[in-house]
Amino acid sequence: xxxxxxxAELSAVISPTIMQGYIVLMILxxxxxxxxxxxxxxxxxxxxxxxxxxxxxxxxxxxGGEKASIAASVLVNEVLTSGxxxxxxxxxxxxxxxxxxxxxxxTTAVMIFCYPTLETPTPALLPQLWHIGALMLxxxxxxxxxxxxxxxxxxxxxxxxxxxxxxxxxxxxxTSTFALIWSxxxxxxxxxxxxxxxxxxxxxxxxxxxxxxxxxxxxAAAYQKKITRADGSRENLxxxxxxxxPEVQRKFPDIPMYMGKxxxxxxxxxxxxxxxxx
Amino acid sequence: MPTFVYMTRCDGCGECVDICPSDIMHIDKKLxxxxxxxxxMCWECYSCVKACPHHAIDVRGYAxxxxxxxxxxxxxxxxxxxxxxxxxxRNGKKDMELLAPITTKPWGSATPKLADVPAPxxxxxDSQLLFNEPKYIRMDEGGLHTLESNGLExxxxxxx
Numbered sequence: 116x117x118x119x120x121x122x123a124e125l126s127a128v129i130s131p132t133i134m135q136g137y138i139v140l141m142i143l144x145x146x147x148x149x150x151x152x153x154x155x156x157x158x159x160x161x162x163x164x165x166x167x168x169x170x171x172x173x174x175x176x177x178x179g180g181e182k183a184s185i186a187a188s189v190l191v192n193e194v195l196t197s198g199x200x201x202x203x204x205x206x207x208x209x210x211x212x213x214x215x216x217x218x219x220x221x222t223t224a225v226m227i228f229c230y231p232t233l234e235t236p237t238p239a240l241l242p243q244l245w246h247i248g249a250l251m252l253x254x255x256x257x258x259x260x261x262x263x264x265x266x267x268x269x270x271x272x273x274x275x276x277x278x279x280x281x282x283x284x285x286x287x288x289x290t291s292t293f294a295l296i297w298s299x300x301x302x303x304x305x306x307x308x309x310x311x312x313x314x315x316x317x318x319x320x321x322x323x324x325x326x327x328x329x330x331x332x333x334x335a336a337a338y339q340k341k342i343t344r345a346d347g348s349r350e351n352l353x354x355x356x357x358x359x360x361p362e363v364q365r366k367f368p369d370i371p372m373y374m375g376k377x378x379x380x381x382x383x384x385x386x387x388x389x390x391x392x393x
Numbered sequence: 394m395p396t397f398v399y400m401t402r403c404d405g406c407g408e409c410v411d412i413c414p415s416d417i418m419h420i421d422k423k424l425x426x427x428x429x430x431x432x433x434m435c436w437e438c439y440s441c442v443k444a445c446p447h448h449a450i451d452v453r454g455y456a457x458x459x460x461x462x463x464x465x466x467x468x469x470x471x472x473x474x475x476x477x478x479x480x481x482x483r484n485g486k487k488d489m490e491l492l493a494p495i496t497t498k499p500w501g502s503a504t505p506k507l508a509d510v511p512a513p514x515x516x517x518x519d520s521q522l523l524f525n526e527p528k529y530i531r532m533d534e535g536g537l538h539t540l541e542s543n544g545l546e547x548x549x550x551x552x553x
Contacts, residue, residue: 161401171485172481172485199404200404200406201446202406205406265405265406265407265410265420265425266420266422266425268407269407269410269411269420270407270410270419270420278422278423279423280423280424280425336401350402350448350466351464351466351479351481352448352466352468352479353466353467353468353477353478353479353490353491353492354477354490355468356473356475356477356492358475366492367491367492367493369492369493369494370475370492370493370494373494373497374474374475374494374497378473378474378494380472380499381471381472381473381474381496381498381499381500382471382472382500382501383471383472383500384471384472384500385412385440385443385444385471386471
């Protein structure tokens with residue numbers, strides 16, 4: 116079950132061309148939805164205006180090499196390893212969901228385009244990765260939905276209360292769940308296949324209404340944030356003072372007067388324990 | 394100066410909801426981002442400002458020291474034990490930085506170690522005095538401190 120290409124088996128009933136056409140349609144829907152989302156929310160306009168505003172209050176110019184290294188660090192920390200989450204549970208759940216989705220979608224596309232029929236035998240690794248991806252997505256997604264989602268974790272709302280903002284996670288969960296059930300029940304043209312296709316159509320077709328587009332604007336926002344730290348504008352935040360610096364002590368005499376010339380590390384205070392006091 | 398949230402910086406982690414002593418930081422049900430539901434009930438303790446990992450929460454400066462369109466941003470650094478402010482006017486020309494200590498001793502080091510104190514006797518339990526009284530209210534120096542006992546008297550009228 117885990118080593119067979121279910122889409123190749125399905126090619127006896129549904130033509131591979133239709134399946135390939137469906138994938139292309141989904142890509143177009145994602146692109147169209149993202150552009151509409153950007154136009155509606157004016158996120159790109161906000162991003163560029165914000166960048167221009169930050170540049171005005173920049174204290175130093177950031178060179179091309181530095182910009183490239185910032186882009187690389189955003190790619191490694193924020194994009195590939197979800198480093199912007201300070202809560203390790205949220206980070207792990209996001210990593211499972213994100214990588215599960217990528218593995219699941221890429222293996223689906225590779226199996227449909229490269230190994231469309233049973234005449235072109237599929238390497239066993241691809242269906243295995245397809246199942247692993249769907250499972251990772253389901254584990255990370257259900258963990259998020261039942262326990263980590265801020266409405267449940269911080270607001271004390273019930274897990275079955277949902278809003279339009281949940282369209283993305285719910286359609287992701289439905290896609291992975293029905294894909295796995297479809298596979299466990301032996302594939303073919305069944306009700307579970309219909310539900311799998313319906314949920315994936317909602318997932319990719321609902322980009323305009325869901326938060327699917329976050330994967331495009333979040334890295335841009337993370338990059339811009341790092342640029343503001345590098346050019347000294349810091350989004351108007353105060354500087355990160357070194358309390359032992361004589362210049363800082365001269366400018367703010369209260370520091371050496373009350374804390375001494377070499378203040379100790381005062382400890383973690385509220386950061387000593389996780390926020391969980393409901 | 395009550396707090397408010399920059400929605401574009403908030404990632405809806407819920408740290409401010411947890412920390413707010415006034416229970417006015419909540420998550421918007423549609424947008425899943427934090428917001429101050431009742432700014433006029435804000436104690437201005439800045440616990441949320443301190444707890445926010447993304448510096449998404451700021452304070453709204455009063456109009457008497459910062460005109461409209463200003464930015465008042467603050468970083469409370471627990472490890473350094475300082476609070477840093479930056480007040481910037483909308484024309485960008487007035488850009489003030491302030492830094493002040495908020496503690497002189499490491500957090501928790503001045504908390505009484507109750508485990509090291511001997512357990513109270515029955516007589517102490519039955520008494521109306523609280524822990525460390527009368528020492529802490531200085532009644533063991535001869536009764537309550539009053540203006541009279543300190544040779545002072547109330548002056549009539551408004552005193553500046």
